[in-house]
């Protein structure tokens with residue numbers, strides 16, 4: 001039996017990761033989440049029906065909480081964090097406290113294990129997003145080794161990116177000092193069912209379901225890439241299962257897709273999938289500070305473990321749209 005801990009497992013990525021790992025009955029999955037954002041909805045309750053999945057409602061910022069946990073995990077996926085732009089503005093001090101202290105507590109906890117578990121830490125493309133505008137010479141696709149930048153300490157938006165930046169440093173140097181095998185991943189726009197309600201794809205789904213007229217498109221000529229959640233989960237598991245992450249330095253690895261699409265074309269693709277077209281759409285400015293193009297270099301993960309995204313955007317968007325349509329028709333009232 002392989003024991004796997006997933007922190008933040010009631011959230012978007014953690015839920016899909018746990019669901020995928022639970023298929024193998026030789027895995028025993030323990031999910032820790034304090035439901036700050038994750039929800040006990042039908043999907044999550046369905047996951048908990050698996051005999052090999054256990055849920056513990058706990059706060060990772062509390063040192064005392066760790067006393068109740070087993071010490072024989074082989075893999076720890078540390079995904080718990082305050083995520084979602086509105087929280088960066090609403091409670092930046094809490095973003096700093098929760099994201100940093102929970103990671104610090106986990107590292108302090110596992111450094112004392114006789115047999116060290118392997119740790120995966122989810123950083124973010126926000127750790128280097130500031131560098132894209134601070135140095136407009138950055139290469140595209142952007143590799144992992146560009147400078148990490150907090151563009152403006154007085155703009156609360158950067159608290160989240162700041163916690164990912166310091167988090168990467170913590171993981172690299174605790175891994176080195178205490179021989180903890182570890183890997184740092186930077187997710188780039190994962191999407192799929194049950195992805196919350198803030199990101200561009202869930203938000204666009206809602207306005208399509210509401211048949212918004214005229215339909216707003218923000219930053220129409222800005223391009224982004226989107227990585228379907230099943231592909232993302234596969235990438236994380238491949239990295240954790242690979243012998244290449246057993247020893248040595250904690251590598252930092254991008255997970256994302258390289259198919260770029262502009263916001264205008266994303267909306268048009270969505271209209272086709274939904275079978276609805278607005279009479280008129282309105283082009284609006286992108287959000288302040290948002291860059292024209294973001295494209296991650298994902299050649300490192302391909303070289304390391306042979307992973308490449310498989311799901312095309314049409315298929316991923318169709319599955320995602322179905323989930324949101326069902327949610328808004330049946331559960332959101």
Ligand SMILES: NC(=O)c1ccc[n+]([C@@H]2O[C@H](COP(=O)([O-])OP(=O)(O)OC[C@H]3O[C@@H](n4cnc5c(N)ncnc54)[C@H](O)[C@@H]3O)[C@@H](O)[C@H]2O)c1
Nearest residue numbers: 008011012013033034035036037038060080081122124190
């Ligand atoms: N979704 C993406 O595309 C994306 C992009 C970049 C980085 N990430 C990172 O990946 C990780 C997972 O992202 P997600 O999209 O699933 O986010 P999410 O918000 O859906 O999940 C995070 C979970 O952590 C839980 N949590 C927060 N504070 C906690 C605490 N103190 N104790 C226990 N649980 C706590 C929340 O309740 C939530 O369920 C995060 O670290 C996030 O920063 C995600």
